[in-house]
Amino acid sequence: MQAAEIDIVSVTKKYGSATAVDGISLKIPAGAYCCLLGPSGCGKSSTLRMIAGHETISDGDIRLGGKVVTDFPPARRSTAMMFQSYALFPHMDLIDNVAFSLKMKGVEKGERRARALEMLKLMQMEAYATRRPAQLSGGQQQRVALARALITDPEALLLDEPLSALDPFLKIRMRAELKRLQKSLGITFVHVTHSQDEAMALADLIVVMNDGRIEQAAAPREVFERPATAFVARFMGDHNVVSGRVTGHGDGLVTFEVPGGQTLVASGRAMEAGRAVDVGIRTDRVRIGAAESQGFGFTAIVSNIEYQGASVKLSVTGAGIEDFTVITDDAAFFASPVIVGEAIPLSWAAGDASILGALDS
Numbered sequence: 318m319q320a321a322e323i324d325i326v327s328v329t330k331k332y333g334s335a336t337a338v339d340g341i342s343l344k345i346p347a348g349a350y351c352c353l354l355g356p357s358g359c360g361k362s363s364t365l366r367m368i369a370g371h372e373t374i375s376d377g378d379i380r381l382g383g384k385v386v387t388d389f390p391p392a393r394r395s396t397a398m399m400f401q402s403y404a405l406f407p408h409m410d411l412i413d414n415v416a417f418s419l420k421m422k423g424v425e426k427g428e429r430r431a432r433a434l435e436m437l438k439l440m441q442m443e444a445y446a447t448r449r450p451a452q453l454s455g456g457q458q459q460r461v462a463l464a465r466a467l468i469t470d471p472e473a474l475l476l477d478e479p480l481s482a483l484d485p486f487l488k489i490r491m492r493a494e495l496k497r498l499q500k501s502l503g504i505t506f507v508h509v510t511h512s513q514d515e516a517m518a519l520a521d522l523i524v525v526m527n528d529g530r531i532e533q534a535a536a537p538r539e540v541f542e543r544p545a546t547a548f549v550a551r552f553m554g555d556h557n558v559v560s561g562r563v564t565g566h567g568d569g570l571v572t573f574e575v576p577g578g579q580t581l582v583a584s585g586r587a588m589e590a591g592r593a594v595d596v597g598i599r600t601d602r603v604r605i606g607a608a609e610s611q612g613f614g615f616t617a618i619v620s621n622i623e624y625q626g627a628s629v630k631l632s633v634t635g636a637g638i639e640d641f642t643v644i645t646d647d648a649a650f651f652a653s654p655v656i657v658g659e660a661i662p663l664s665w666a667a668g669d670a671s672i673l674g675a676l677d678s
């Protein structure tokens with residue numbers, strides 16, 4: 318199969334006067350596994366449907382494999398879409414379900430059935446070829462839906478929350494299957510999800526969306542290690558976001574004051590005093606113990622402790638700092654446990670607190 322690059326150029330989607338997608342631009346390389354990630358209502362499904370041609374584009378253009386397809390109907394785009402509900406026909410057996418789009422194209426019966434069987438084989442479902450969808454498990458239905466989408470030989474497969482109907486165990490298994498399938502077919506996958514874990518596990522490119530815009534588009538590790546904005550840091554989880562005002566800078570470090578009056582230090586480029594900043598601090602990089610130098614920690618009051626097996630999660634507050642989380646490994650915690658209500662010193666290394674959004678400059 319051939320893979321297509323997807324180029325979204327200043328695309329806007331309006332429903333009446335409401336803007337669902339607000340002038341986004343994004344290049345998805347051919348053969349990439351791209352996850353559109355974000356909270357409910359951020360515009361991920363609208364973006365996917367515009368790529369598929371199931372939704373008109375209010376402004377801007379979409380190019381697939383270098384060709385402008387903005388006004389093309391779905392069937393002319395070399396894309397295939399797999400829906401959340403799988404949308405299988407209940408009265409047809411699996412072969413007819415999978416062969417359906419070939420029938421629409423006028424492919425002769427013998428050939429379309431042979432190709433459908435081949436697709437079912439690819440998905441290891443040939444033994445069930447004459448069953449109906451209701452006689453299958455959720456995971457099996459998903460494989461059939463995939464076979465049905467792939468039979469048209471698409472250059473890009475578009476998946477809208479493909480794992481959301483599955484139980485947690487199956488979800489993780491099917492997620493591995495999706496990844497394997499994408500690598501073996503080599504075509505571009507665009508997968509809509511609101512799950513950070515799912516996006517981190519699958520994607521080569523994560524696109525974090527918020528309120529119709531793209532907050533960050535980067536490799537999973539980049540998004541996790543260097544969130545571009547406070548929104549991304551909060552949404553990906555595992556980061557504390559502390560807000561304050563800049564009081565000074567020097568040597569790649571910025572000092573800032575939080576509302577409670579204490580001064581902390583973060584890495585970041587020079588910026589003028591008085592500017593409001595958000596600083597990200599990874600929850601797993603904070604340790605219990607006094608800071609070696611001023612500004613790389615604070616005194617916190619423990620408000621909650623959750624045992625999580627391999628780790629322990631502490632919720633704490635400090636002067637001007639609310640909702641701060643510390644993830645510590647279980648051995649370190651139980652070697653010298655703390656209790657709710659206790660005042661404890663917290664600290665982190667110089668590179669572990671960074672000004673969000675100023676990391677690339």
Ligand SMILES: Nc1ncnc2c1ncn2[C@@H]1O[C@H](COP(=O)(O)OP(=O)(O)OP(=O)(O)O)[C@@H](O)[C@H]1O
Nearest residue numbers: 332336337355356357358359360361362363364511
């Ligand atoms: N057909 C429609 N008519 C009017 N408004 C719509 C339509 N489809 C979506 N919207 C609105 O556009 C915005 C973006 O919706 P969209 O479905 O793209 O978001 P999403 O990120 O995929 O959300 P979810 O995860 O809940 O599916 C929402 O505010 C939604 O209510």
